[in-house]
Amino acid sequence: MSGASRSPGGRSGELARTTADRHPSGDVAVLEARGLGKRYRRRHALSDCSFRIPAGRVCGLVGPNGGGKSTLMELAAGLTRPTSGSITVFGEAPHTASARRRIAYLAQDKPLYSRFTIEETLRLGRELNPVWDQDNAERIVRQGELPLSVRVGSLSRGERTRVALAVALAKRPELLLLDEPMADVDPISRHQLTGVLMAEAAEHGITVLISSHVLGELDGICDFVLLLGAGRTRLAGDVDEILDRHRLLVGTDDAEDPLPEPDLHEVVEVRRTRRQVTALVRPRVPVADGWDVVEPAVEDVLMAYLRSPGATPLITSSARPVMTPHAER
C-alpha cells in the first residue's frame, strides 16, 4: 500500500493526550459546538447550537430543509466562521491548518475539476495532501468500474460521488464530513459505497458526520445522531441511549383523553388512525396498563421529532458538551 499507513486509534491516542476537557464518560470529543450561531444577513442558519460528537462515532445528521445541516458541515470544515458561540474540531478552531489536515469534507455538490481525468484528480490529491492512500483510492474507483483515464466532466453524478469519496478517504482523515453523499447514487453502488465507508471508518477509527434525508439509509450505519431544526439542536446522542429513553405506546383510541398520564411522560408526538393511537414518549415513570409498550426503531424516533418541531429537545449525556468557564463565556 502506498501512502503513510496508520495504526487504528494511533492518532486517537494523540488526540486523547492533547484534549484537556475530558467528558465525565472518559471519551474524547472530535467535534464540539457550544452556543454555536451562524447568521447570514438577517437569517439565522444556526442559533445557540450545542452538542459534542465523541471520537470514532458515525453520526447521522438529520433535519428539515433549511435546518442548518450544510451550514454546520461548512463550519466544521473551517470554510466559514461562527457569528456567535464556538465550534472546535479536535479541540481546535476548524480553520487552523493543523485541524484541516485531519478533516475531509465532501460537499453536497461534490466539487471536482471537470477537465481532469480521474487519474489526474488522484495525482492532484497526492500532491496536495501529506498523507495519501493511492491504492485505496484506485480500488474504490475500480470497484465502480470507472477507468482512470476518463474525464470527471463526463461522469454521471453518482460516479462523481464515488470519485469524490475515494479522494476524501485517500486523505486518511480522522473526521469525515459527508453532506448527503448518497443522494445521486444508485441502490447497488450505495450499498457498496456504504460498505466501503463503514469498513474504512472501523479500520482507521474515523469519526464520521453524515447527513441524509433518507432515514433508512442512516439506520444500521450510525451509532450516534444529531437532529437539527430551525438551526437548533433538537436531538443528539448515542443511538442506544436515545432508544432507551423513548417508548412507543400503542392503544385503542376510545378514551376521551388519549394519553392517560400526560403529566408523567414527556410526549414527543401523538398520532391517531381510525381506531388506534400511537404516542412516542420519554417515560418518567413506568407506563400504566392499557398500552402496548414497544421500543421504537431509530427511524420512528427521528420521524416523530421531525414531525413535531415543538417537542422538548433531548441531548443525552454523551452529546452534552463539558461546560468549562471558557465555554460559558
Ligand SMILES: Nc1ncnc2c1ncn2[C@@H]1O[C@H](COP(=O)(O)OP(=O)(O)OP(=O)(O)O)[C@@H](O)[C@H]1O
Ligand atoms: N450562503 C448563504 N447565504 C444566505 N443564506 C444562507 C446561506 N447558506 C445557508 N443559508 C440559509 O441558512 C439556512 C440553513 O441552510 P442550510 O443549507 O444549512 O440547511 P440544510 O439543513 O442543509 O438544508 P437542506 O436540507 O435543504 O440541504 C437556510 O435558511 C438557508 O437559506
